[in-house]
Amino acid sequence: MNELIKQLPRFSIGVGDRFAHQAKSQLAACVQAKSAGIEVVPVWNKSNREHNIIGSDPAQTRKAADAAVKELGWTAPFYLDADHINLTTVERFLAPCDFFTLDVAEMIGKPADPADVKAFVSRHPELVGTVTIPGITEPFHTDEAFVTSIANKFLAAVQDAGRIYRFLVERKGEGNFVPEVSMDETDSPQTPVELLIILAAIADEKIPIQTIAPKFTGRFNKGVDYVGDVPQFAREFREDIAAIAFAVQKYGLPANLKLSVHSGSDKFSIYKSIHDAVTSSGAGVHLKTAGTTWLEEIIGLAEAGGAGLEIAKEVYREAYGHREELCAPYATVIDIDPAKLPTPEAVDGWTSEQFVSALRHDQSNPAYNASLRQLLHVGFKVAAKMGDRYLKALEANEESVARNVTTNLFDRHIRPVFLG
Known part of the structure; x- marks a missing residue:
């Protein structure tokens, strides 16, 4: 494949900034990482759906990121991710973005043209029979039917990714952006040999992907910890790293190709497994976080007290009252127990400490409420409807909000994943 111009470094973190007010405090966490001896580059990500809900534009995200980089004197790379784009949504992301997550979820499972499938299998006899992947103890035994x-299941989706990629090359030029392909929105985790088949198809499409997001075992719910078998996840993660390394050698994919962990924010119980795997293998990783920063904004407002706390309570009241509408688009990635949601009337009587204790992701605190946290995670639409009133509250309480955003990203995410 052609030599890449834009190369994503070994370690990167996807950071969401719903209201384009936290770029500086997010970047400050990366500055802290650099001071601690490790480079973790930021990738600001915001989906078309989020822009539509908030009424924002990708150009605003770019402006905020550029301003933060200039103010903090950041000289390492940084990127802006057109998160989950397709050919119908990509246009307004073209100019400001240099990282594109190719969204092919709708095509996963749709049968490809039988002639294309037959040609793919004929082109890859190495995938049929005994498949030995270095780093994985047991070889895989496949046949042509498998x-x-x-x-x-996946070829039509990869072909769709190819169409999006070629459109981006036409409009932005080859090597001027980082392509990611997401395969996590499917029914079951891919085995290493299945991932290898997907990577062979991606190589056939000549997409020089630098990150890939497979499906892992367990639930990756929004803003809360991983739910699943941690040892099994650790094994899958290590084996996926091995499959990627093998595919890079076999199919000429970019040498810096690495795993991307989608909905990776706040998955504290698997961070040690990720750290150990990348440390022992020398691989890279892209940890994709997003709504965790929005929640830290609410925590910062509540912690500040006064008008900030009142805004936080108002957001909860409205989210509680519109929970079905807010939760519907995220139904597959949240698990909220309505019985565990306090009434707005109860929350109205809370102190700053009570509100923060319920929302902050500290599982050692008996007041922590995962259902409340998930509801507020999807409740950013409420703050968007407040408009300038919410933004002015962020600005009035900048110190409290920024401190929480930076601390959360560095101490709870960057430190355990990248520093150990």
Whole structure:
């Protein structure tokens, strides 16, 4: 594949900034990492859906990121991710973005043209029979029917990614952006040999991906900890690293290709597994976080007390009253127990400490409420409707909000994943 111009470094963190007010405090966490001896580059990500809900534009995200980089004197790379774009939504992301997460979720599982599937299987005899991947103890045994079935499930999606990638090359120029392909929105985790088949198809499409997001075992709910078998996740993660390394050698994919962990924010119980795997293998990782920063804004407002606390309570009241509407788009990635949600009337009587204790992701605190946290995670639409009133509250309480944003990203995310 052609030599890449934009190369994503080994370690990167996707940071969401819903209201384009936290770029500086997010970057400050990366500055702290650099001071601690490790480079973790920021990738600001915001989806088309989030822009539409808030009424913002990707150009605003770029402006905020550029201003933060200038103010803090950041000289390492940084990127702006057009998160989950397709050909119908990509246009307004073209100019400001230099990282594109190719969204092919709708095509996963849709059968590809039988002739294309047959040609793929014929082109890759190495995938049929005994497949030995260095770093994985047991070889995999496949047959033509198995490879055909996996190609049937994923080939149409990869071809769709190819169409999006070629459009981006046409409009932005080859090597002027980082491409990611997401395969996590499917029914079951891919085995290493299935991931290898997907990577072979991506190489056939000549997409020089630098990150790939496979499906892992367990639930990756928004803003809360991982739910699942941690040892099994650790094994899958290590084996996926091995499959990627093998594919890089076999198919000429970019040498810096690495795993991307989608909905990676606040998955505290798997961070040690990720750290140990990348440390022992020398691989990289992209940890994608987003709504955790929005929640730290609410925590910062509540912690500040006064008008800030009142705004936080108002957001909760409105989110509680519109929870079905707010939760519907995120139904597959949240688990809220309505019985565990306090009434708005109860929350109205809370002190700053009570509100923060319920929302902050500290599982050692008996007051922590995962259902409340998830509801507020999807409740950013409420703050968006407040408009300038919410933004002015952020500005009036900047010190409290920024401190929480930076502390959360560095202490709870960057430190355990990248520093150990």
